[in-house]
Each structure stands twice: as C-alpha cells, then as structure tokens.
Amino acid sequence: MSETRPWTPDEMMTVAAARLLWDGCVCFVGIGLPSAAANLARHTHAPDIVLVYESGTIGVRPDVLPLSIGDGELAETATVIVSLPEVFAYWLQGGRIDVGFLGAAQMDRFGNLNSTVIGDYSRPRTRLPGAGGAPEIATHAKRTFVVLKQSPRSFVPKLDFVTSAGFFEGHGGRSRAGAPGAGPRVVITDLGLLRPEPDSEELVLAARYENVEVDEIRRATGWPLRTADSVDVVAPPTDEELHILRDLHERTRRAHSRPAPLPV
C-alpha cells in the first residue's frame, strides 16, 4: 500500500468481513479475525447475530474476544452449551449454520484451503495445527467466508495439502461431489475481496480497498488473477466502526495480559 492511512490492513479486513454479516444470521466463528469481525457486526448493524463457537457454545455475547475457542466468557454468555458431538452433528452437519468463517495458511484459485502442513506431509517443512473443525465447516455451512492475507506464499497455484474443500477443481466439482453448502462465496483479504466467477467457480477480484491498485493485488497472488467485469471499491472504515473495533481489541488485550490468580 502506497500511502499511510489512519487504519491498519487488519482493521480494514475485519470491517469488510463484519459488513458481510447480516442481522439474525447464524455464524460459526473461529478465533482471531473472524471472531473480531462477528463481534464487531454484533455491536454495529447486527445486534441479533447468532454466534456459534466450535466449543459447543451457541448464541454467545462476549464482552471481550476469546483467546481460545473455549474461554469461560463464551460459556457464561451462551444461550446454550452443547457437547462436541452435538455441535458438529446436530448444528453444523444438521444444516443450521448460515455462514462459516475459515482461515488457512494457503488457498488455491478454487478456494480449497491448507491448514495442515507446508512441504511434504511425512517430512514437513512447517507443521501447522491441522484440520480442527474446518473440513466440515467447509462442507456443511450454507456458505463460507474465507479470511486470508494476500501474498504469493498464501495464494498459491497448488496446495501442499488439501485440508478443507472449496470448489474442488471448479466447474461444478463441488456440487457433483455432494457437498451440501455453497462453498466460499467470498474471500476477504488485506487488499480486497475475491468472489467465485459463476461458471468456472474460479476466484476473481470483485472489489479492492480504497487506494489499493489492481496491479498490486495481482502481484500478491500466486496465480494469474483475473478480475470481475467491474471491480468495486470497498468504502473505508467509518469512525464508528473503528472506534468500536479498537475498543473491543483494547478491552481484550487488557483482559488477556492480566495473569489470572493461581488457584491456590
């Protein structure tokens, strides 16, 4: 990015992701940026958004963002807490999730994701945490939103490992395989938004952030990125969005840096 702006790329990503959520939507949230985006939406335009964390906490309204997927804050503010077999079988596989958020280390042009390993599986260069809830979120959520910073290292022509499926090889591969959900409808990066092209299902540039050039986005992509017929410009964060988000992060930082008293 060429000039200094009063917000960070992370803040722009979070705001862009939050705006895509709607009031009342049922959202399966991971930790990190998706959790910040979902809670920002709850504090702005979507007060009745239903947040589901994979720890089985459903309908949570945390005051600070959780560090882990199962912080006490989530349990204390949940409408109901269910077991892990139940959250995956009845609520996710049961088709009750409108939006599932996913992150990864690598993504290919069809939105398939790798969060398992960089390099060869049996002799990994970098061992990543692995699948967690992602493969079934990718399969069963009615749609997924992928959040991933854009660089040639993360937006790759070929994944080292497929942890979660997007559109497979495109051209209807996903629906032929019988995946119930519609797959990645949008990818939110630090430069703009990618969306699948109707027939090929290849991800193309649909929107850019203000003052980010299309060429810059192409250079940050490890395959020849194509653009949609028209590339929109995403409005920068409003003062209100920034204020609420920073407040949330500041509360969270204070809460997480305070050592808990030892249970003695």
Next chain:
Amino acid sequence: MPELSLSEAIAEYVRDGQTLALEGFTHLIPFAAGHEIVRQGRRDLHLVRMTPDLVYDQMIGAGCARALTFSWGGNPGVGSLHRLRDAVENGWPAPLTIREHAHAGMAAAYTAGAANLPFGMLRGSLGTDLPRVNDEIRFVTCPYTGETLTTVPALRPDVTILHGQRADRRGNVLMRGIVGIQKEAALAARILLVTVEEIVEDLGAPMNALVLPHWVVTAVSWVPGGAWPSYAQGHYPRDNAFYQVWDGISRGRESFTRWMAHHVLGTIDHADFLRSLEAGSATAEEEAAR
C-alpha cells in the same frame, strides 16, 4: 470407587505403552494428571486428544509419547505447540507417529467407542487429503440411499483421565460449562480416572446436568487447581496470559527442559507445583513475559 491420591491413581492404573486420553476441550484439561505422568516417567504412550494443547506439548517434550491421535494441534489464539512441532519435524526428544482427524471425525470416533460400535459415521472429509494420510478414514455406502459416507474406527482408550468440578463421597462426578467430549471419552475407556476441584457430601446436581455415576468411575482424586492453566468454570478462569507466556518457554528445548525440571519434575505434587509457580519463574523467557 476408591478415592486415591493422584500419584496413587497414576501409579496404579497408568502403564507404559497404553493408549491414554486426557480430554477437556479448552476447559477442564487435566494438567495435574499429565504432570504426574511425567513425574512417574511413563514412556511409549499413545496419546489421544482432540486438541493436544499445552498438556500434551509438555508430555511429548518430556518424552512420554510414541504416538499421537489428534484433530487440532496448536496453542489456541497464540500459535504453534513448539514441542509437538519439534517432535514431528525433528524427532525430538523421540520420533512421534501422528494420526490425524478433523474434530467432527474424532468426536464421532469417541461416540462410537462409548456406544460399543466398531466405527463412527459422518458426512466428512469431502474433497480433502485427510483420508490419504490417515488410512483409518474410510467410506461406506448407505444401504438406504446409496450415498457415500465417511467412517472412522471407534476410539477405545485404555485409560481416560478427566478433570471435573465436583465429586461426592461415593464418587459421582459433576461437570458443568463447556463439556466438550467428556462423556464420550469417559464411556469409551476401560479405566476412567477423574480429578476434581472439591469432594462434597451432596453433589447438588441440577436435573440433566452432566454426571458420571460412581460405578463408571475407576478412581477419583481431589486435586484443587488441577486444570490450571486451563480453567474450571465457577472456580478459576483460564490463565490466558500463561498460554501466551508458554510460547516463549516452549520455543527452545533448553528453556522448556528447565521449566519442566523446576516446576514439574522438581515438585512432589500439584499443590507443590502451584507453590513453585507462585514462588517465581524458572526461565528467563517466563520472567521476561511476566
């Protein structure tokens, strides 16, 4: 159901080479039991846990494990489990065989174990490479619809160890808050050891609460604070600051070894362990982060 000290329970029931599950999804992780296994020097364990978390990072780094079955191996919200990574990437302190699932598959595998079924079933791992690296993930054809479904073999640990909030004198155990895979891991195992925050006359369990009846519990041990640095809802919060400090402690072999030597191997039990933490830091990394 006997009430045993934790060191008696581990000495009596945990053997080298066993398949062992210490469960608790972020909440109620039986850290004290993991540390006692390290103190007693168990080896060649096949560790099973959905989220290895710090407890298995410590046990793997201490050389207790030969194999790990898991579904997400990171330090939640912080980053890598450095000891797990060192074992997988460099074979330190010993080579570690891994078998990985996704959460949904592992939940199905425990559920099958609890229900005495040979396998669990799900609509899972569609379009992923997981079945390529884990040949236990297989497929069946539904006899009613003809569709292809994913299967995972039942998990049947030799020993499952859990932490709960409360037991009564008979050994009935109450857990509340995020209950994760507790019930399934308990009922899938041959031996079930439980550590608790308190032992009371009357359990006072609300209707429909998660209660493990005394006759499925092999032994109960009273270990207040036994889930630290994870948490016990209603007793103490998750020590998120320590989870962040652990990143520095565990990054290098030497600082990890020093921390374990001082706080775990150098203490006689969990109360002593907590006192050692209160008394001060064992490593420069811990000191710097605090």
